[in-house]
Amino acid sequence: xxxxxxxxxxxxxxxxxxxxxxxxxxxxxxxxxxxxxxxxxxxxxxxxxxxxxxxxxxxxxxxxxxxxxxxxxxxxxxxxxxxxxxxxxxxxxxxxxxxxxxxxxxxxxxxxxxxxxxxxxxxxxxxxxxxxxxxxxxxxxxxxxxxxxxxxxxxxxxxxxxxxxxxxxxxxxxxxxxxxxxxxxxxxxxxxxxxxxxxxxxxxxxxxxxxxxxxxxxxxxxxxxxxxxxxxxxxxxxxxxxxxxxxxxxxxxxxxxxxxxxxxxxxxxxxxxxxxxxxxxxxxxxxxxxxxxxxxxxxxxxxxxxxxxxxxxxxxxxxxxxxxxxxxxxxxxxxxxxxxxxxxxxxxxxxxxxxxxxxxxxxxxxxxxxxxxxxxxxxxxxxxxxxxxxxxxxxxxx
Ligand SMILES: Cc1ncc(COP(=O)(O)O)c(C=O)c1O
Numbered sequence: 546x547x548x549x550x551x552x553x554x555x556x557x558x559x560x561x562x563x564x565x566x567x568x569x570x571x572x573x574x575x576x577x578x579x580x581x582x583x584x585x586x587x588x589x590x591x592x593x594x595x596x597x598x599x600x601x602x603x604x605x606x607x608x609x610x611x612x613x614x615x616x617x618x619x620x621x622x623x624x625x626x627x628x629x630x631x632x633x634x635x636x637x638x639x640x641x642x643x644x645x646x647x648x649x650x651x652x653x654x655x656x657x658x659x660x661x662x663x664x665x666x667x668x669x670x671x672x673x674x675x676x677x678x679x680x681x682x683x684x685x686x687x688x689x690x691x692x693x694x695x696x697x698x699x700x701x702x703x704x705x706x707x708x709x710x711x712x713x714x715x716x717x718x719x720x721x722x723x724x725x726x727x728x729x730x731x732x733x734x735x736x737x738x739x740x741x742x743x744x745x746x747x748x749x750x751x752x753x754x755x756x757x758x759x760x761x762x763x764x765x766x767x768x769x770x771x772x773x774x775x776x777x778x779x780x781x782x783x784x785x786x787x788x789x790x791x792x793x794x795x796x797x798x799x800x801x802x803x804x805x806x807x808x809x810x811x812x813x814x815x816x817x818x819x820x821x822x823x824x825x826x827x828x829x830x831x832x833x834x835x836x837x838x839x840x841x842x843x844x845x846x847x848x849x850x851x852x853x854x855x856x857x858x859x860x861x862x863x864x865x866x867x868x869x870x871x872x873x874x875x876x877x878x879x880x881x882x883x884x885x886x887x888x889x890x891x892x893x894x895x896x897x898x899x900x901x902x903x904x905x906x907x908x909x910x911x912x913x914x915x916x917x918x919x920x921x922x923x924x925x926x927x928x929x930x931x932x933x934x935x936x937x938x939x940x941x942x943x
Contacts, residue, residue, distance in 0.1 A: 556675045560907040564891065568901040579923060579931045582901040584721060585793045586848065586874060586922040590828070591840040594792065598828030606827055612814040613807070614641025614799070615826045621833050622799055630772045634801055638778075640810050641799050641821045645751045645785035648800035649676050651817070652747065652781060655809050657682040661712040664705055666697050667909030668877065668916070670721045670749070685711070688911040691867035694725040695877070699734040706742045714739050717749035718773075719756060722908045722918040723877040724852075724870025726756065729771040736776045747781040748773035751798070754789035754841065756872035757849040778803050786825075788873070789841060790832045795825035848874050851921040851928055858932045859919070862939060874921050877905075881915040883939065891917060898934040 561582050568578045589595075613619065616636070623636040642648040649672075657663065659681035665673055667686035674684025687705050689695045697716055705711070714735065718727040727735075732748070739746045750772060773780045785798035802810060814820075831837055855876055859866060864878040884890040887904040895901050905916030921928060 552678055552681060555678050557671070559671060561903045564895065564901055564903060567892075567895060571895070571899060576899050578895075578899045578901055579927050579934070580901050581919045581921070581923065581928075581931060582903045583922065584875070584920055585787070586791070586844070587924065588791050588844050590791045590795065591832075591837045593831045593834055593837045593840075594790070594828045597831035598795070598824045601824050601827030606823055608823060609820045610823050610826060612818070612820050613811050614639075614821050615830070618826050618830055619799075621830060625833050626772065626774060626801075630770055630775065632772055632775050634774055635804070637807065638801050638804055639799055640802065640807070640814065641797065641826060642814070643798070643818055643821050644787060644796045645749060645783050645798040645800075646672065646676075647796075647818060647821070648783045648785075648798050649673065649749075650679075651810055651813050652783070652800060652802070653677060653680050653682065654813050654817070655806060656745065657712060660710065662707060662710045664697070664702065664711060664714045666695060666716065666720070667911045668695060668722055668905065668913070669908060670717060671907055671909075673715055682712070686909055686911075688909075694727070694868050695723040696720065696725055696727045696731070697735065698731065699738045702735055702738045702742070706739075706744065708742075711742065711744055713745035713747055715747045715749065717751065719752040719870070719872025721752070721873060722875050722903070722905075723868055724752075724873040724875045725868050725877075726758075726871040729775070732773055733776055736773070736780055740779065745779070745781065746773070746776075747783065749783045751783065751785045751788050752873040753784065755845055755848060755874060757845075757852060758871050774801055781806075786829050786832060789845075790829070790837075791841070791844070792825070792829070792832070795822065795828060797821055797825040797829055847924075848921065851925055852876070854925055854928055855919065855921055855932075862932070862936055864917075876919045876921065878917055878919060879912075879915055880917050884915070886914055887917050888914070894935065894938065898938045900931045900934050 564582045572578045619636040619639040623634050626632045626634040657680045661682040662685045663677045664685050666689045677684045687701050736746045782801045786792040863882045891904045903918040906913035
């Protein structure tokens, strides 16, 4: 194929979408597929949000909003930072975006020059390095291990920072694909090391709210949830209504940036998107109400049960779980006792059992051939069926 911009050559497909497509093809043939591949739970959007969205549509609220989003939604998010985290954030620093994806695109468009490097963990969310490529910058993947919970450390930053090229560090906590969190103390050190190098720290908090550590965990006991925004105005935070708020398809997120970024972000948003989707923003106005938050809390507890079930069952099948996930809805498991090629393993598993999981190579290069990601995005009964199918399949194979 010719005529395409060379930057497109390095943008790999998001493999999980290919698996989803295969799974859908099998389902269309009448095969019962259990979806553990895709990063969105089976829950639909909480009813109060849906109703607020429908009401907005009925009232004809279908026009463009300001490019940075509805002022009242920006204020609600600022209020949420105060009540949930005890952090004061001015609404004027908040931009509403088309998902966290839109936030990341705007941020990279605003801050990255061609040739800049963005430091990120391997394994990590695959789209980030591809976003950087769109702006002719480069994701610098840093191999992490279970010792640091597959998260970057201050030492990683010091060792990999390249004067004149490195621009920012992008991290997620809880992370995709590992569900691993970073402690606030380590994040603080990373912020310091990055600032010492003249760089920026960008933290993706899209899985905030979906955390499962119990009160007896000394790392977190008694603490209220912490946001990287507590580290100061220079840290950028990306977030979304997709995951905790159950609104993936509404395509709505936000970011909090230093005040002086706002005019540039606004100009870019005006040009690239005009505005975030209007009905979604009206729906999201109901997301912080107590009845919505109560639904989200019940769902968090359900996800925790699913996680605990898989944490107990997967090792019995031969999967190792080097880092117990504290959050999100993923388990990143080492399948080296079962295969040296998880891509083939996942393909065969899907074809022969109808259980869809994601091979590690979607998330980076580091030991990707022996890792898999399981998303516990379906109910316990289905998870039990999945475990039974995998068990029978492994027994047949051996
Ligand atoms: C870490 C991370 N960041 C960003 C996104 C994009 O989410 P959104 O639906 O808000 O665009 C995802 C989606 O899976 C994700 O896992």
